[in-house]
Amino acid sequence: MLLESSEASPWRVAWTVATILCISIVTRSVYRLFFHPLSKFPGPKLTAITHLYEFYYDGIQGGQFMWEIIRMHQKYGPIVRINPREIHIMDPYFFHQIYHTGVQNRDPYMVNISTAPQSTFSTAEYKLHRPRRGILNPFFSRQSVFKVENIVHEKVEKVIGFLETAHRDSSAVFLDDVFAALTADIISDYVYGKSLDILDDKELRNPMRAALTGGVSLCHLLRFFPILIKLLDPIPSVIQLLKPITKGLFDMKRDVEIQSKAAIHKSIHSPTTNPPRTIYEAMTDASVPPEEKTMERLRDDGLIMLAAGTETTARVLTMGAFYIYRDEVVLRALREELVGAMPTPDTKLSWTQLEKLPYLSAVVKESLRLSGSITIRQPRIFPTKPLVYEDYTIPPGTPVSQSIHLVHMNPTVFPNPEKFDPTRWLKSPEDGNRLDRFLVSFSGGSMNCLGTNLAYCELYHMFAKLVRRFDLKHVTELEDVKITRDFIIGLPDEDELKVESHVSDIIQ
Numbered sequence: 001m002l003l004e005s006s007e008a009s010p011w012r013v014a015w016t017v018a019t020i021l022c023i024s025i026v027t028r029s030v031y032r033l034f035f036h037p038l039s040k041f042p043g044p045k046l047t048a049i050t051h052l053y054e055f056y057y058d059g060i061q062g063g064q065f066m067w068e069i070i071r072m073h074q075k076y077g078p079i080v081r082i083n084p085r086e087i088h089i090m091d092p093y094f095f096h097q098i099y100h101t102g103v104q105n106r107d108p109y110m111v112n113i114s115t116a117p118q119s120t121f122s123t124a125e126y127k128l129h130r131p132r133r134g135i136l137n138p139f140f141s142r143q144s145v146f147k148v149e150n151i152v153h154e155k156v157e158k159v160i161g162f163l164e165t166a167h168r169d170s171s172a173v174f175l176d177d178v179f180a181a182l183t184a185d186i187i188s189d190y191v192y193g194k195s196l197d198i199l200d201d202k203e204l205r206n207p208m209r210a211a212l213t214g215g216v217s218l219c220h221l222l223r224f225f226p227i228l229i230k231l232l233d234p235i236p237s238v239i240q241l242l243k244p245i246t247k248g249l250f251d252m253k254r255d256v257e258i259q260s261k262a263a264i265h266k267s268i269h270s271p272t273t274n275p276p277r278t279i280y281e282a283m284t285d286a287s288v289p290p291e292e293k294t295m296e297r298l299r300d301d302g303l304i305m306l307a308a309g310t311e312t313t314a315r316v317l318t319m320g321a322f323y324i325y326r327d328e329v330v331l332r333a334l335r336e337e338l339v340g341a342m343p344t345p346d347t348k349l350s351w352t353q354l355e356k357l358p359y360l361s362a363v364v365k366e367s368l369r370l371s372g373s374i375t376i377r378q379p380r381i382f383p384t385k386p387l388v389y390e391d392y393t394i395p396p397g398t399p400v401s402q403s404i405h406l407v408h409m410n411p412t413v414f415p416n417p418e419k420f421d422p423t424r425w426l427k428s429p430e431d432g433n434r435l436d437r438f439l440v441s442f443s444g445g446s447m448n449c450l451g452t453n454l455a456y457c458e459l460y461h462m463f464a465k466l467v468r469r470f471d472l473k474h475v476t477e478l479e480d481v482k483i484t485r486d487f488i489i490g491l492p493d494e495d496e497l498k499v500e501s502h503v504s505d506i507i508q
């Protein structure tokens, strides 16, 4: 009798646990469906009940939820409850009402996509985000970028040299590697005062790119299992073993850690200049509270600036160059404008002079629109006030999002959105074509992109020199660059965007 009851007890415990679990799932589902503040919002019942729906598309299918969101909007209209706690709106006219400069937080679950939890980018609360961002802002203003325009010039010239060599040797070039080398060299010089000098390496081995590829491959896992973020620091080798693609990330983390420790050491032993000259000096300035001057803070902001400053802009250059050289009409129009403004191949124009060229500006905008640099949605939470959209009042505390990529692909605002058509930006604003407000590559509001000015400066200089100087013939086809997966950045079927080309001619 005694034996019988002790044998039965594990089953009984399991049975009891399973029953409690079932009851709690059913109770929670009923609550989410009928009593939750979002229960009246349109959307599939399953998404309202469980996050597993999203996990299936992003975690298992690999970055597919964005396309599922499109299907939901096609069925339910412009406002949809895409998971138990989040509302997505697909209406480009409503983008800036969500992403504005007022009081708003990031969604704490969504910031888990980054492997740098102490960074400004991963700071959800506006109260903490504001002072962190305040330290970095002065280094990325338009005026500050003017001061380092010479760095951009110098690195762009290195790219020109690289492409000339490729032409002489009749060797293939991967444009994505060339542009990622350019942007990594610039941002490392900018942040640390010491360039990675990838453009000096014939093989363009790029630790930043390797780190980013590793980092983004983890993004959905980190979002659904944030505990993994805590494990990244103590047991990187286990993660590397499970996902070898992440090796570059850990190598980079270690390098940035060394730089961060050195900056902290310097701030303790030699006083900083006033005003601080470098970003690290500013982050370790005497005015910054001690809890903000940790190695993790410096490392994580350093990592994000390096990563965000590398792949995003490189992506726009790669996609832009891909499209420009596939279309004779676009190439001719841009070349004509550039030859007019730069009569000799080595004419040096400033960023402000380049910005005055209308066709080049249109090409920059169209490249930004189609590049899919950041595809993941970045929800905002209004902590105290409701947000009203049409007949719907979204309660305070609700994450609300609108995907940048979906704004850019909206056929009402951008007819034939898949087509690379710079002329759409040349139509007169007086005719109602105020398209600029729908170009939201850098997001909007107080949590928008820190590096917007630097990115524009790089894009203008690189596109101008490239098209003024070279003819390219691509090996890569349109199908190979098509964005089919959302891993923070838009990825094609392969793990990286690759564009292979040959330099077919040099223009004098």
Ligand code: HEM
Binding pocket: 106, 120, 121, 122, 133, 187, 304, 305, 306, 308, 309, 310, 312, 313, 316, 373, 374, 378, 404, 441, 442, 443, 444, 446, 447, 448, 449, 450, 451, 452, 454, 455
């Ligand atoms: C074409 C190039 C770029 C694109 C499309 C882009 C896009 C974005 C977007 C959409 C965000 C906002 C995320 C959000 O809404 O929460 C962002 C944030 C950020 N970007 Fe960029 N970015 C680019 C270039 C750069 C560059 C060159 C840097 C160099 C430092 C940079 C650094 C950052 C940082 C640090 C943040 C976080 C800002 C914060 O949390 O306050 N980005 N970027």
